[in-house]
Amino acid sequence: DQFSNPRGIAALPDDCIAVTDSGNNRIKICRIDGTFVRHIGTGTAGIAEFNQPTRIALLTDGTMAVVDSGNARVSDFRVDGTFVRHIGSSQRGTADNDFNSPWGIAVVRALPRVAT
16 A cells, blocks of 8 residues: 655664654554555544654654644554553643644653654
């Protein structure tokens, strides 16, 4: 299957990459030779689902942090696709830990993550 608006990429262990596929509302994991491994997300609504994922970063603990702009949150997953947690909510910036359409992410050694 094809990408629809790929926006972010992260290098993973075992010679794999993870790509945010914004148009299909999922993460696609492939080997560096292009061989498909798995999707994370089905493209439908749900607690561990995406709405326009834009960026992705591999954290120091091996967890993937996915910037989910449409859901106004950052979602953490293990490389095998297991959901870990959300940071932020759909309240779009109304509380201290909420985002309003986050777009980017950076990993800083002293901090677990920084989203913009």
